[in-house]
Amino acid sequence: MLSERRLKVLRAIVQDYVGTEEPVGSKALTERHHLGVSPATVRNDMAVLEEEGFIAQPHTSAGRIPTDKGYRLFVDRLAGVKPLSGAERRAIQNFLDGAVDLDDVVARTVRLLAQLTRQVAVVQYPSLTRSTVRHVELLPLAPARVMLVLITDTGRVEQRMVDCPAPVGEVALADLRARLNSRVVGRRFTDVPQLVQDLPDSFEQDDRGTVSTVLAVLLETLVEETEERLMIGGTANLTRFGHDFPLTIRPVLEALEEQVVLLKLLGEATDSGMTVRIGHENAHEGLNSTSVVAVGYGSGDEAVAKLGVVGPTRMDYPGTMGAVRAVARYVGQILAES
Amino acid sequence: MLSERRLKVLRAIVQDYVGTEEPVGSKALTERHHLGVSPATVRNDMAVLEEEGFIAQPHTSAGRIPTDKGYRLFVDRLAGVKPLSGAERRAIQNFLDGAVDLDDVVARTVRLLAQLTRQVAVVQYPSLTRSTVRHVELLPLAPARVMLVLITDTGRVEQRMVDCPAPVGEVALADLRARLNSRVVGRRFTDVPQLVQDLPDSFEQDDRGTVSTVLAVLLETLVEETEERLMIGGTANLTRFGHDFPLTIRPVLEALEEQVVLLKLLGEATDSGMTVRIGHENAHEGLNSTSVVAVGYGSGDEAVAKLGVVGPTRMDYPGTMGAVRAVARYVGQILAES
DNA sequence: GCCTGGCACTCAAAGGTCACGAGTGCCAAA
DNA sequence: TTTGGCACTCGTGACCTTTGAGTGCCAGGC
Numbered sequence: 220m221l222s223e224r225r226l227k228v229l230r231a232i233v234q235d236y237v238g239t240e241e242p243v244g245s246k247a248l249t250e251r252h253h254l255g256v257s258p259a260t261v262r263n264d265m266a267v268l269e270e271e272g273f274i275a276q277p278h279t280s281a282g283r284i285p286t287d288k289g290y291r292l293f294v295d296r297l298a299g300v301k302p303l304s305g306a307e308r309r310a311i312q313n314f315l316d317g318a319v320d321l322d323d324v325v326a327r328t329v330r331l332l333a334q335l336t337r338q339v340a341v342v343q344y345p346s347l348t349r350s351t352v353r354h355v356e357l358l359p360l361a362p363a364r365v366m367l368v369l370i371t372d373t374g375r376v377e378q379r380m381v382d383c384p385a386p387v388g389e390v391a392l393a394d395l396r397a398r399l400n401s402r403v404v405g406r407r408f409t410d411v412p413q414l415v416q417d418l419p420d421s422f423e424q425d426d427r428g429t430v431s432t433v434l435a436v437l438l439e440t441l442v443e444e445t446e447e448r449l450m451i452g453g454t455a456n457l458t459r460f461g462h463d464f465p466l467t468i469r470p471v472l473e474a475l476e477e478q479v480v481l482l483k484l485l486g487e488a489t490d491s492g493m494t495v496r497i498g499h500e501n502a503h504e505g506l507n508s509t510s511v512v513a514v515g516y517g518s519g520d521e522a523v524a525k526l527g528v529v530g531p532t533r534m535d536y537p538g539t540m541g542a543v544r545a546v547a548r549y550v551g552q553i554l555a556e557s
Numbered sequence: 558m559l560s561e562r563r564l565k566v567l568r569a570i571v572q573d574y575v576g577t578e579e580p581v582g583s584k585a586l587t588e589r590h591h592l593g594v595s596p597a598t599v600r601n602d603m604a605v606l607e608e609e610g611f612i613a614q615p616h617t618s619a620g621r622i623p624t625d626k627g628y629r630l631f632v633d634r635l636a637g638v639k640p641l642s643g644a645e646r647r648a649i650q651n652f653l654d655g656a657v658d659l660d661d662v663v664a665r666t667v668r669l670l671a672q673l674t675r676q677v678a679v680v681q682y683p684s685l686t687r688s689t690v691r692h693v694e695l696l697p698l699a700p701a702r703v704m705l706v707l708i709t710d711t712g713r714v715e716q717r718m719v720d721c722p723a724p725v726g727e728v729a730l731a732d733l734r735a736r737l738n739s740r741v742v743g744r745r746f747t748d749v750p751q752l753v754q755d756l757p758d759s760f761e762q763d764d765r766g767t768v769s770t771v772l773a774v775l776l777e778t779l780v781e782e783t784e785e786r787l788m789i790g791g792t793a794n795l796t797r798f799g800h801d802f803p804l805t806i807r808p809v810l811e812a813l814e815e816q817v818v819l820l821k822l823l824g825e826a827t828d829s830g831m832t833v834r835i836g837h838e839n840a841h842e843g844l845n846s847t848s849v850v851a852v853g854y855g856s857g858d859e860a861v862a863k864l865g866v867v868g869p870t871r872m873d874y875p876g877t878m879g880a881v882r883a884v885a886r887y888v889g890q891i892l893a894e895s
Numbered sequence: 896g897c898c899t900g901g902c903a904c905t906c907a908a909a910g911g912t913c914a915c916g917a918g919t920g921c922c923a924a925a
Numbered sequence: 926t927t928t929g930g931c932a933c934t935c936g937t938g939a940c941c942t943t944t945g946a947g948t949g950c951c952a953g954g955c
Contacts, residue, residue, distance in 0.1 A: 244947050257899050262948070280905045280947050320717070322786075354696050356706065368694065368706060368714065376706065378714045379658070448660075454792060455810035472793035582918050595928055600919070618918050618934045 221271070227254060228264045229273055230297040233285050237535055242282030287498035287532060290510070294495050294536050301537035303545045307335070311549050318553065321345070321374040325450050328526065328550050333453025335542040338530035339475065341513075343449045343485055345373040345523040345554065352403045352411065357396045357433065362386040367436055371408075373523065373554060381436045384428040391426045395433065408441050447482060447524065451475055460531055470505030475529070480505075485525040488513035493540055498532045508532060512539050516547035518554035526550070559609070565592060566602045567611055568635040571623050575873055580620030625836035625870060628848070632833050632874050639875035641883045645673070649887050656891065659683070659712040663788050666864065666888050671791025673880040676868035677813065679851075681787045681823055683711040683861040683892065690741045690749065695734045695771065700724040705774055709746075711861065711892060719774045722766040729764045733771065746779050785820060785862070789813055798869055808843030813867070818843075823863040826851035831878055836870045846870060850877050854885035856892035864888070 221229075231252040235243040245258040245265060254261065265283055268274045273289035276282065285293065303311075314331050318324040325342050332340035356368040365381045398421070402414045415437070419430045454475065457468050474480050480503050487502070488494035493514040499507050506529070513527030526547055528539060559567075569590040573581040583596040583603060592599065603621055606612045611627035614620065623631065641649075652669050656662040663680050670678035694706040703719045736759070740752045753775070757768045792813065795806050812818050818841050825840070826832035831852040837845050844867070851865030864885055866877060 242947090246947075258947095259899050259901090260897085263898085266949080276948085278905090278907065280945095281907075282947065353698065354704070356694055356696060358692050358694060358708070360691070366692070366708065368708075370696070370704065370706075370716065374716070374718075376714050376716045378708065378712070380712075452814060455807055455814060458807040458810065469793055469796040472796065476790060476793060580918090584918075596918095597928055597930090598926085601927085604920080614919085616934090616936065618916095618936070620918065 224254070224256070225264045225268060226297060228261055229268055229285070229289060230293060232274060232283055233289065233293045236284050237533055240533065242277055242284050244282035247282070287500065290497045290532055290536070294497070298537045300544060301541040303541055308545065311545060315549050315553050324550065324553055328546060329450050329452035332526065332528060332542065332546050333456060335546065336528045336530065336539050337459065338456050338528040338534065338539065339451060339453045340528050341449060341451050341481055341485065342526040343482070343524040344447055345375065346447055349407065349521060349523045350375070351405055351407050354404060355396065355399050355437070357392050359387065359389060359392055365392065365433060367433060367440070369437070369440055373518065377440055379436050379440050381433050383432055385425070387426070387429050391422070391429070395430055411441060412438055449478060449481060451481070467508055471509060471529070474503055474505040484511055485513050485527060488515070488525055488527070493544060495536065495540070510534055512543050514543055514547045516551045518551055562592070562594070563602045563606060564635060566599055567606055567627060568631060570612060570621055571627065571631045574622050575871055578871065580615055580622050582620035585620070625838065628835045628870055628874070632835070636875045638882060639879040641879055646883065649884060653887050653891050662888065662891055666884060667788050667790035670864065670866060670880065670884050671794060673884065674866045674868065674877050675797065676794050676866040676872065676877065677789060677791045678866050679787060679789050679819055679823065680864040681820070681862040682785055683713065684785055687745065687861050689743055689745050692742060693734065693737050693775070695730050697725065697727060697730055703730065703771060705771060705778070707775070707778060711856070715778055717774050717778050719771050721770055723763070725764070725767050729760070729767070733768055749779060750776055787816060787819060789819070805846055809847060809867070812841050812843040822849055823851050823865060826853070826863055826865070831882060833874065833878070848872055850881050852881055852885045854889045856889055
């Protein structure tokens with residue numbers, strides 16, 4: 220096990236490196252952090268830390284930089300989560316309170332997160348899987364054409380066109396709408412299939428085809444929309460990435476455009492609590508030099524979706540984690556209110 | 558006026574520079590394009606072109622590169638619009654045909670455009686201003702709470718919560734819904750305010766407050782949503798920008814995140830036909846070294862929104878314009894079908 | 896046994912010099 | 926008006942040197 224002081228040294232290295240973006244040497248360390256020992260001692264400690272794989276030197280006769288493993292230890296044991304200042308808190312609240320609808324909430328959250336952390340922000344739309352049905356509406360558009368509108372408790376609206384096998388009467392449609400709603404309103408999306416299973420049976424022979432078709436589309440919508448959407452922002456912050464620019468930034472931008480990749484990324488985060496994935500811990504190759512800080516958020520106790528930031532492994536973890544957590548909380552509140 | 562040959566020289570310079578990304582000299586020009594004259598002659602022509610401001614040299618003893626003014630002349634008089642190959646056409650069609658809803662159409666269009674042009678693609682959602690109302694739905698959620706759902710002919714759905722001054726009866730609500738729809742369905746959004754103006758008068762005294770409130774929210778939605786949304790993609794292509802990287806790319810990324818800026822950008826494009834804005838012709842400073850190629854698209858004769866690409870001034874204008882035009886056409890078709 | 900000052904060593908970064916050559920402008924002749 | 930010739934410019938890349946931050950190791954001290 221590493222001694223207390225060596226951990227201190229590691230922490231100091233991480234902090235300095237994050238601040239200066241330059242390899243940090245033994246002398247600078249003793250000057251900036253009152254470790255109470257001489258540079259020579261620190262050098263010995265650094266040798267050990269390097270041996271253990273927590274730090275590395277880019278080349279001989281340069282200072283040390285933390286490895287992914289070093290950051291991992293730092294995050295797990297050495298860093299707290301830095302709480303935001305009161306002013307920042309108020310700013311968040313003010314900014315989010317102005318949102319008019321779900322899209323706006325998500326958009327504002329992305330901006331906010333990008334600004335606070337000065338990194339790339341990713342926000343997943345509240346998931347339908349855990350949402351409940353607020354209302355299902357059926358609108359006759361043409362004799363055999365119906366528009367299905369699904370409204371969730373998070374304020375999301377999905378619509379689908381349904382082409383029916385036969386013309387539908389207004390009455391039958393109203394009937395279906397009423398019965399459908401009485402069964403599914405307030406229920407979870409995942410429970411819906413069971414709840415509507417026997418619905419066609421209670422209709423006249425003539426209308427069963429239509430009812431089945433409508434239900435099929437409804438269920439399909441539920442499944443399809445479980446593949447969730449997300450919004451990203453703050454990509455301009457990637458330009459602060461480093462010196463070896465184009466090569467680093469390119470794969471990251473590419474990864475960010477792949478919704479699938481991002482969804483998987485957020486999905487990997489554990490359901491509760493904050494998840495930090497550092498460098499090579501990320502499955503996607505393009506993100507090997509980035510870290511992802513993600514956390515679930517939701518209107519109640521349960522997380523309905525996730526949000527987070529993507530930044531260089533050399534990031535201010537305590538600050539970033541603090542910002543991510545705070546934003547997630549406030550968004551949860553906003554969602555609960557609406 | 559510039560002689561025929563000088564125009565040819567300018568065209569050759571633009572083409573070569575776009576291809577190689579390096580200043581082009583007189584010798585290389587005569588070798589690659591059979592101009593039928595010697596390098597010395599070309600040099601004289603280049604001197605004239607430079608005097609007129611169409612080309613410039615980065616430093617003495619380097620080749621010439623086109624100026625914004627040079628590109629402008631090239632686009633206006635020297636370049637055609639390169640039609641796409643049959644294979645590309647089919648690819649577009651196939652790719653867009655798979656779209657399931659409006660969001661998907663826009664998302665696919667962005668990807669497609671980014672891939673075809675290898676640049677940043679920007680697609681505006683079909684505008685509500687020119688759209689017509691397909692249906693307005695009112696859903697009672699609580700005694701004094703109604704959800705307003707607005708469906709457009711482009712398949713877009715907007716919803717708003719309405720808090721009424723007094724509890725609303727189901728009957729009154731159904732009545733309002735019916736009358737509202739009979740007045741506005743099929744009409745343009747811009748005409749709606751007039752059409753519903755006197756609607757509250759025809760209701761019982763008790764319900765007038767509610768009716769007014771609902772209408773107010775409806776009109777507000779129309780106005781608000783006229784500020785349109787858009788989707789961008791292909792930002793990874795920015796990495797192919799040039800050598801002087803970070804400085805160039807940063808302001809572009811920043812501009813791209815500002816929806817307002819982008820909307821203005823597209824808005825500046827003339828309504829019909831393709832618009833090309835080159836370098837400093839763009840009002841926004843961050844885009845001074847980029848060109849924007851934009852065109853309107855729509856389901857019918859009229860453009861309902863715009864789409865385009867943002868790339869370096871040094872871009873393949875004929876090819877880009879061809880791709881943009883073709884994509885706009887196909888998207889229009891898709892929208893018309895649905 | 897751990898810490899410390901001293902010292903020789905390493906090596907990337909920065910600066911300086913130099914030769915090369917692509918490209919130019921100009922001129923006189925065709 | 927075009928062309929070949931020629932002197933000139935100047936950015937680029939190769940090569941070298943210097944500088945200094947940082948290291949590893951060792952011998953002496955607490």
